[in-house]
Every structure is written in structure tokens, then in C-alpha cells.
Amino acid sequence: MRSGSLAWPLLLAATACGGGLQPEPICGASLIGVCGTIRFRGTIPDSTDNVFVAAYASFPLTCTELIANRQPFIPGSVSYTDSVADYSVALQPRTYAWVLAVWKKVGTLTLTPADTALLRVAGYYRNPADSTQPGVVTVPDGSAASDIDFRVEFDSLRPATDFVTCTAR
């Protein structure tokens, strides 16, 4: 009886002290990954399914690497209907050679090289010192790499073959 009486206030206090899911801004303090802003240009194609952000630890050389080495393997989406959108991607702490936005056409991904038929490179984070090259991003332990901003050009979506070789290596 006494145990029960004491346990109630203790447990209620524990409950009241929080825990539970809380609102989390896209570039919130708990994020471990990258975040920033994407600016959208051009006309959104009618066949658009979504736009997502992915990262590669090393630049992919083949279509197989393009699909298999993508992080996160199952990407989320970025809101693309406004001209500017915040985004974040949870990633393991390490250095990434290529952080890009991918446009996806309507259709089901199979997570095989055949997916390249549905995907286009829509834009990528560029090296501040040489904007013709991809920028390297380092995700620190326990926090996020912020201000990883770049632009998506709906009018110049580029196939994967512009960047990698789509034959078995």
C-alpha cells in the first residue's frame, strides 16, 4: 500500500517532466546530418513525383554505385512547390563528396540501376571556391552541417549518364 502511494507521484512526476515526441525544426539541434535551403527555378514537370536530397561519401563511378552507395538508401522528400524550401537529411558523421537533389518521375523505384530511368540530377551543392565542382561536406559527430544551400533547375534536369557510366564495371 505504501509502495503504491509513493509510486504514483513519482511516476506522474516522471511523466510530467517530459520525454515524448516534440516539434523539431528541419534544421533542428538534434539533427545529425546536413541541412540548408534549396531554391527552385524553372517549370515543374507534370510527371514529377518528388524531389529528394542524397549524399555520397565518394563520387559514384557507375550506375550500380549511384544506386547502392546512396545515403540515405531510402531518401525522404523535399517540398518543391514553393520557390524556396528548407531541407535536412540525417546522415552518419563523415565526409561526403557529393550532396545533390534528385528529381523523381512518377513510378516505383526498384532500388536497382534500372531506377536511373526515373531519376534525374536536379542540382548539387557546389564548392564555394570553384562552383563548377561539387562541394565537400563534413558531418561532425553529434551535430549537423548547416547552410548546405544549392539550386534546383527544373528546366535542366540531367540524366545519370552525364555523371556516371551505366554499364557493369
Next chain:
Amino acid sequence: MHRALATLVCIGASIAPLGWVAAQGVLRGTVRSASGTSISGAMVGIAGSTLYTQTDGDGRYRLSAVPSGEIRLRAAAIGYSPAATVVTLAGGDSATADFTLEPSPLELTPVDVVSTKLPQFGDHPATSVAQVSPDEIDRRAVNTIDEAVDKEPGIQFLNGQINIRGSTGYVQGLNSRVLFLVDGVPMNQGDRGGINWDLVPVDHIERADILKGAGSSLYGSAALGGVVNVTTRDVPAGLHARVRLTGGIFTDPPHPVWGFRDKPGLQGGGDGMISYGTEIFGASVTGGARHSDGYREHDSQNHWQMAAKSRWQTSPKTRVDVSGAWADDRYDTPLSWCTQGECDDMGQAYQPFKVDTGGRAPWTHSRKGYVAAQARTVVSERFAWHARASWFRTDFFDQRRDTSEFGISNRFGAEVRVEAHPDSTRSVLVGGEATFSDVTSDVFQNHSQSEYSAYAEVEQPLSRLARGSARLKAGARIDFLAVDGGSLTAVVSPRLGGSFPVGSHGAAVRASVGRGFRAPSLAERFVDLVAPEFGLRVVPNPGLRPETAWSFELGGRSAPSLGIMRVDGALFWTEARDLIEPTLIVTPGGPVIQLQNVAEARIAGVDATLLAAIDRLTTSLSYTYLHTQRRVPGSANAPLAYRPGHQVKLSADYSLGRANLGADFRHASRPERIELEGFVDPRRVPMNVLDLRAQWTRGPLELRLLLANALNYVYNLVPQTLAPVRTTTLTAVWSH
């Protein structure tokens, strides 16, 4: 034990001595509480014999074919102290024995029908048993029985999947390591092996008994992690009716940035039951419907149900029960919550009350029903047989955004068992069971599975080893499994257990060791689809083997201390092999998920409950500690997924005459590991849920108020699936 088996054979050979047949009578009476309230579902019988029955809704019982002479009759009900009386019965005559049971919140398992398939009057089960009484079902104002079972110690529900001491985890509804019985009839789905908790209307349910340990030695597949047996209400004599109306409101999200609708969500429904019975025959019909707007976006549900039950005393020795139920659900399927960009994310990394745009369209239409017939013949006070046959059908249609899925499955079952009591202290149970399941589906294809089994269990006192009523129980079952008519796989499940009273005040020690197994479901073997949660294809694995596990338990309960408190606790340990888990494999065509026998696992822990009662207040405090370890060749050892290490449950009820106030608190720590981490949103938090309730009764009218998740604690138990928010529900019940 040899003597018992020999006696069984002898008794079977001379089934009914003529002299016994000639000198029989009828015993009838009522079981009531000290306040005069009738107690339904109380067990009444002659301990150590085949003569037992349950009271109906009016607390009445009738035992026919009782041998003449001095009869020691016992009565027991959950929440009351057992009672016994001696009645003198003349052959061809009838006698009345009325019982008045004293309320006793400290009474633990005064009657139990799940641990041995035979009623146990105040005996101590060899494995832990939890019980949900009729009062608890009423007080908790639940809509489905799982909401009441969820409050029991050591039990946690993850998105509808039951975990008894961490048995199942969460496997997307593709199996269950817990067997679900309705009046002793197995009701796990024929295709997926899962459980439809809304199959039987809650108003049709008398109580639930939960075996917290391997039960395969009696129940076979799926009883690897435990058994839940739901007992439906018996049909009382006379004309009875009951109407239940319920209405409720869901609280808005606690943070405006999570808002998703302008008006609050509502839920409501109604049930009606009518029954008529005589001493010989009785039948009841229940029907009802409910609607819920849901507490999330795209979460509405419509549910219709019907259930019927009949009993027929075809002769003084034989009773036949036929029952059935049908439920139809049409509900939106909020597959996963919205993460940034998948909806109007309001600048948030995730929106737990909203669904992603891919999940907005899906809905499911699920229909399920069963019909079961059971017959029990008491050949003599020492010998009885029991037979049953059942058909359980499920039919679902899932509409996804780009595709659809359907599955129709049947599960046919039959069982025959004989029960012998060589003397009043020993019992022998021998039975055989056959199950045939089939599925027709575009995601599981067309397949079938057969299971044939035989089992036996012997129980007898250990008079030479221990004083008092120490008892030893030993049994084994062999199951033969065949898929699509192929070769048979045999699985043997032995069990040995005992209970040992300590002193004369109700303290006891129990111990058991047993082997359990679970046959892979047809869905696990043959599933072939793209999992919408991951976007990955799940491919079939017809070669899956049964999971097996050895389970050990050492437990005990104290005698009541100072007359106000009592402790029950158990140490449990399970070593499992060939556990089936979703595994990511890389094929030439890309990565896919396949269910494989990959893991060995250990689940060990402590499950302890402190009961306390003083005057009008009763409380219980329980704590469950789980240590799990998953061992997979080539991988580092890790905890099993979805098993919180610590669970605390606290309940309190305060009685105020016609009114009752109560509260339930549940805590579960954050699971250390989830399946396929990296492919799903990993956000997960501890669970801290407080329910407040009130009940008021006057005459035939009863009002129940439930404030579930009163603190509006926002949490999830599985990835990207929000658990219910604060919900206020008012229920009115009128009984005639």
C-alpha cells in the same frame, strides 16, 4: 505417472459403470458476492473430477449427472476468495447449493482454464498466468479486448501485436508468437498468423486468461511466447437484453505546429444484445457498429460486427456449444507519418499527425469471421471427452496509391481430447488436433499448410517429495507440419512444471521448463510485394523452418502480508533458435528483403507484481525487466528489436458505493533497437501513459467515463506510427 496412464486405459475400457449411471442427480444454485450481486463466469465443480461448469450472466449454474452421496462442491471467481460446501444428493433427485464469495483483490488465479486446458480451482499454476476479470473489462470501458489485456503486467502491444515478456517484437503483422483462443478455439489468421482483436465484440466477452510462457506442449504452434484465451459470456436462463452506447472525442495535437484539422475528431458506436435461455437450451445474438474519425490525418474507421452463441444440453451428460462472429472493417491506412517534404511540413523535420502524400490514398477493407462447435460429454465423474471443430475466415483488400493487394484465407481446425481423473488428486489429458490453412492472394499466392498433432499431459501430487498440495505436471506434444501437401516436418514440445505450496497461507513456489515452437506463417514463406514503408521488394522464402525455444521459469507468490499486500514474481529465461527476421540481402537485381531463420536469441528477465488493498482502495504495481540478446553469425550481438528493457504498470481503484474511480499508468523505456534501422525514421521515445476512469451504476444503468492518455503524452511504439493521443470516452450500458 505410469499408474495414471494405466488407469486412463482401464477407465476408457469400462467407460461408464452401470451403477454410477443409476445413481445420479442434479446440482444447481447461484454464485453471488457478499453484496448480493450475481457473479457471472464463476467456476463451480467438484475438484479433481470431470464435473464442473461456469455460472451464466445471472450467476446461476447447473451440474447434471452428479453421482449421489456427499458432494464437496467448490466455487471460484476472479477477484473473490474461493469457497467450498458439502451437499448431500440422492440418486434421481436434485439439490441446491448457493455460494456467497467474499471479494478478495489479493486472490491470485483463484480459477484458471488456460494453463492446463482443465479448470484449476485455486491450485497454483506451474507457469505465470494473468487474468482480466469481467469487472476489469467493464471498468476500463474498452472497445476491444486488447485494450484491457494491455494493462496486465509484462504485456505490451505494439501496433496491435501482443508481446508477452518481449516474445514477438514487431513484425508488420506477418506473424505472432502468441496464440489467440476464443473459448479454447485457436483464432490466429490462416495466412499471416496474426490476431484480430476485434473479432469478438467486447460486450460478448466474459474474461481473458493469459499464459505468460511457452504453451506449445498443449497448444502447439504460435504458443511459443504465450497464450491468450478469451472466454465469451454464457447464455443465461430467461430473457435478457443489453444495449451499450459509446461516444468520444480526440484531443487536438499539443503543439499548434502539428495541427491538421479545424474540428476535433469524434468516435462513437452502439451494440445491442438479446438472449433467451432455459436450463436445456439458450441462444444470444449481438450486433453493433462504431465509427471513428481517428486521431491522425487519414485515420477514419468504420466497424460493423455480429456475434451469436448457443448452448444445448442434449442429455444430462452432453453439452453442445455453437458460436460465431463476423466483423467488417473499412479503415483508412495511415502507413507512416509525414517527414519533411512529404506533406505541408510547416518547416518541421516530421509531422507525426500527418501522413505522407504516398500514404494518403490507401485504405483497407477487412472482413473476418468464425464459426465453432464444441461438444463435451461427461461419461463419468472420472472420464469425459471433448470435441471441437472450427472455421475461421479472413478476407482483406488493401488499396495502395499505385496498386492493390488482397488475401482470402481459411483456417479449419478440429480437436478431440479425453480427460481422466484416476482419483481426486490426479488427472490425465490426451488429445489430438488437426489444422488446415489456405490462402488465395496476389501477394502470398495460393498455398496451404496442414498441422497434425497429438498431446498428453499428466498432473499428480508430489506427496513423497513435498507436504501439502505440491503438484507435478508433465506433458508433451508432437506436431507434424506440411506445406502444400509436401513432406512432413515433426516438432516435439515437452514441458515439465510444478507448484509447491509454502506454508498454509497461500504462498507458493512454481517452476517450469518447456520447449515451444512456431511454424512460419504462409505469409512469411510466400510474401512477394514492395513494402511501402521501405520501398523495397520483399521476396518469398519457401524453405523457412519453424522457430523453436526452450523456456524456463522460476516464480513464486507470497502469502498476504498484514492482510493488505501480496507479491507475485518470476524469473524467466528463453533461449530461442531459428528466429525469423526480415533480412536485407543484395541480389544481382538489387537489394531485397527476405524473411530468414537468422537469429538465435536470449530473452531473460524479471516480472514482479505487488498487490495492495485496504478498505476501498486496491492498487497493483508491476515491474518487468527484459534483457535480450540477438546472436547472428557474422554480426555483433545486439538487443532484440522493439523490446523495451523496463516496463512499469500501476493501477489503482477506489470504490465509492455505486461509483468507482480508477487510474492506470504504463511506462516502457525506449527500445534500444528497431528493425531495418537506417531505412525508417528512427525517432522513438519512452512510453508514459496515464488513463483515468470513473464508473457509476444504478439499477440496470451503468455509466463509464474513460480519459485515455490523460496527459496527452505524444509517443510512438513503432517507426513513423503515432500512438493514440488523449481520448475522452463516455459509455452507457443498459441491461435487462
